[in-house]
Amino acid sequence: MSEQLIGNCLIAQSGGPTTVINASLAGAVSEALNHECIEEVYGGLNGILGILNEDLIDLAEESQQTIRGLRSTPASALGTCRFKLKQSQDYDRVLEVFKTHNIRYFFYIGGNDSQDSANKISKLAQERGWEMRVIGIPKTVDNDLVSTDHCPGYGSIIKYISTLVRETAQDNAGMGRHDLVYVLEVMGRNAGWIAAGTSLAKHRDDPNSPPHLIYLPEVPFSEEKYIEDVKKVLQKEKYCFVVTGEGLVDENGNYISTTNSSADAFGHSQLGGAGEYLANLAEERLGVKGRFARPGHTQRAAVHCSSQTDNDEAFMAGEAAVQAAVNGETDKMVILTRAESDQYKCETSLSPLEEIANGVKTLPANWINEDGVSMNFNFFRYANPLIQGEVQVPFEKGLPQFVKLSGNRVAKKLPAYQ
Amino acid sequence: MSEQLIGNCLIAQSGGPTTVINASLAGAVSEALNHECIEEVYGGLNGILGILNEDLIDLAEESQQTIRGLRSTPASALGTCRFKLKQSQDYDRVLEVFKTHNIRYFFYIGGNDSQDSANKISKLAQERGWEMRVIGIPKTVDNDLVSTDHCPGYGSIIKYISTLVRETAQDNAGMGRHDLVYVLEVMGRNAGWIAAGTSLAKHRDDPNSPPHLIYLPEVPFSEEKYIEDVKKVLQKEKYCFVVTGEGLVDENGNYISTTNSSADAFGHSQLGGAGEYLANLAEERLGVKGRFARPGHTQRAAVHCSSQTDNDEAFMAGEAAVQAAVNGETDKMVILTRAESDQYKCETSLSPLEEIANGVKTLPANWINEDGVSMNFNFFRYANPLIQGEVQVPFEKGLPQFVKLSGNRVAKKLPAYQ
Numbered sequence A, B: 001m002s003e004q005l006i007g008n009c010l011i012a013q014s015g016g017p018t019t020v021i022n023a024s025l026a027g028a029v030s031e032a033l034n035h036e037c038i039e040e041v042y043g044g045l046n047g048i049l050g051i052l053n054e055d056l057i058d059l060a061e062e063s064q065q066t067i068r069g070l071r072s073t074p075a076s077a078l079g080t081c082r083f084k085l086k087q088s089q090d091y092d093r094v095l096e097v098f099k100t101h102n103i104r105y106f107f108y109i110g111g112n113d114s115q116d117s118a119n120k121i122s123k124l125a126q127e128r129g130w131e132m133r134v135i136g137i138p139k140t141v142d143n144d145l146v147s148t149d150h151c152p153g154y155g156s157i158i159k160y161i162s163t164l165v166r167e168t169a170q171d172n173a174g175m176g177r178h179d180l181v182y183v184l185e186v187m188g189r190n191a192g193w194i195a196a197g198t199s200l201a202k203h204r205d206d207p208n209s210p211p212h213l214i215y216l217p218e219v220p221f222s223e224e225k226y227i228e229d230v231k232k233v234l235q236k237e238k239y240c241f242v243v244t245g246e247g248l249v250d251e252n253g254n255y256i257s258t259t260n261s262s263a264d265a266f267g268h269s270q271l272g273g274a275g276e277y278l279a280n281l282a283e284e285r286l287g288v289k290g291r292f293a294r295p296g297h298t299q300r301a302a303v304h305c306s307s308q309t310d311n312d313e314a315f316m317a318g319e320a321a322v323q324a325a326v327n328g329e330t331d332k333m334v335i336l337t338r339a340e341s342d343q344y345k346c347e348t349s350l351s352p353l354e355e356i357a358n359g360v361k362t363l364p365a366n367w368i369n370e371d372g373v374s375m376n377f378n379f380f381r382y383a384n385p386l387i388q389g390e391v392q393v394p395f396e397k398g399l400p401q402f403v404k405l406s407g408n409r410v411a412k413k414l415p416a417y418q
Helices: A019-032 A047-052 A063-072 A090-102 A114-125 A156-174 A192-202 A223-237 A273-285 A306-324 A375-385 B020-030 B049-051 B064-072 B088-100 B113-125 B154-174 B195-201 B223-237 B274-286 B308-326 B376-387
Strands: A007-013 A038-044 A055-056 A103-110 A133-138 A182-185 A214-215 A239-247 A289-293 A333-338 A345-353 B006-015 B038-044 B056-058 B103-110 B133-138 B180-186 B213-215 B239-245 B289-293 B333-339 B347-351
Touching: A007 A114, A019 A038, A019 A103, A019 B376, A038 A047, A038 A192, A047 A090, A047 A114, A090 A103, A090 A114, A103 A306, A103 A333, A114 A133, A114 A214, A114 A375, A114 B180, A133 A306, A133 B376, A156 A182, A156 A192, A156 A239, A182 A192, A182 B154, A192 A214, A192 A239, A192 A375, A214 A333, A214 B049, A223 A273, A223 B038, A223 B347, A239 A273, A273 A289, A273 B056, A289 B180, A306 A345, A306 A375, A306 B195, B006 B049, B020 B038, B020 B064, B020 B103, B020 B308, B038 B049, B049 B088, B049 B213, B088 B103, B088 B113, B103 B308, B133 B308, B154 B180, B154 B195, B154 B239, B154 B347, B154 B376, B180 B195, B195 B213, B195 B274, B213 B223, B223 B239, B223 B274, B239 B274, B274 B289, B274 B376, B308 B333
Parallel strands: A007 A038, A007 A103, A103 A133, A133 A333, A182 A239, A182 A289, A214 A239, B006 B038, B006 B103, B103 B133, B133 B333, B180 B239, B180 B289, B213 B239
Antiparallel strands: A038 A055, A333 A345, B038 B056, B333 B347
């Protein structure tokens, strides 16, 4: 136990939302209120952008009902951003805001870009002699953060899209079993974690059950192999259920289809169109019906079909971040680890932000079967525990009800940031 | 009560599936077992196609557990088809199969094309002196059957997509409220019933809540008006949630975007691309981010987020069909009517197949607001009762479990049909 650091804490959310990013917020807020060294519990609106603009709210004033309701409210209750701190004056400003509001604890819920920002802020504070503790809380549906066994948000998205595969496969199979190629395009920019997750929809006792073919960004796409793969399934099943990640690349590393060439603030290009491309390809080359679905952002917001395990772990990660900081840790991100036991059990630990920042964890090659379009038992053993349990979202008058932070503003003390 | 007609009954499903088409099957089977005049309860596989091929199964042999499980199993448990009886020899064959298996009761669960087929079969049986009773059971997510107040299947699809709107709007709103146009493309070939249904996602106390703009096939699309509509919302909200039906048409009645020109057996062209088109248009003309989602067939299969009211009514429609036939009715379809009362209460009645066949019910023009992109209170009053209650789908090991008919075949007695 290190010496006590007394002051205020600030929590912010960043990057693309998940269904459990607010569960982590709820965990951090609940835990922060347990520690006397933390005087005020602030939230930063719209990620780092809100900190630059001194847009802070008082989270301790929120009702317990609201904090509990956050656990079944998708997306970022505090708002998020894709803004990247660029100039040194951005960093100076963040530090100025921290000093002005006596922020001694900073918790940043986000993916690798966000953890990189957290790391740089912390290093600057150290350079300038501002004592504070910075702990990251992992969040990403992409499951691509290094060090952690898995990321909060991942279990829920694969539970939902595996449910869609199960349901839509019923639809396909019932449609007279004429030759149909159905393509579901799921999220996943560089890594196939999400696409791979749909393999959970397969019935363990029926290796021929959908999804029949899974195309991953990790496996270079070949048109000829795709056509052969589909043909084989159609011969046996009369319909073929295909899942593809959005970021499919050919042998030269070029995206096989982009409908939209704009790039976001981090230089990632916005992908789309792989599903439509594969459906059309089957239609043109094989003369069969090709259809596709593209759940888009609905898949990362679908709290109505999310994983209780994921939700519990996201909450736990929020709590663990505060505990670690109070115990003197800094420049770390909470990671989830798997206890050595027969039954799945998740614990938390810490890993240096340095290691997380900008790293990308890809799907282990030896979890992909030799055919390149299905996952083996190692993946199943890894992913299956993450989708267990169903979050009970309150429905009122037929639709889900979400909470909204009342968001009482902390008085600004600085001139507006240019 | 007419004189008793003793013989076997045959139930079949047709057209695109819904989440409650099996609830109607369960209702019909359960009710058929209550009547001694019905000796055997058969199911026809793959709609009319299975009848031509004499592919019949014995539904009375199915376990009670399976019949109960049908109520939470999406799509057509019997299989369906989009095959249309064309030649007179097709009709002759159907009648031959009926006579061979002493089918005296025929229940066809389907949309208008299917009710048209049922009507023609019945007329032929009458001509040829084969005494039988034919009752249709309504089914379509499109909600476009005439005579009935609404169609089983509709309440569930609009509950699901309204849930997606609520969830995804949280995601959009949380993303830093930069200028974003998010487009959700929903099903609906000729009528905007499904797109209109998403207006239920709007909070009654906040007219500015999403969906902000709903584009319907009923309202001719104008690019200039769309851009003006979007601009206005962006000025106020910083993001704009758009819903579009797949079958959007311009002032000359041409579909504004088709990605796929193939037509199905009924000559309907397969639509798609309206969502992508609108997202790209906003991006090009307004320099904002345009994104889209296209849930495709997942939306009509999403039993995990379906309406208990819809499910109960679908079951009731199946029961009512059998009761009507036993009571001597024929050439009718079960319709749902709204009881005259303060509280919503649904009852069943009958309408001639003649009237249903090939009719299309469009959205009443006076339920659409003058702005052409939102629905008024008349629509809300109509649709809101249909989405009440949540079907509890059994999840096992993290995913929904569906039943499968054991499908014991009835011995074929005829030569194969050419």
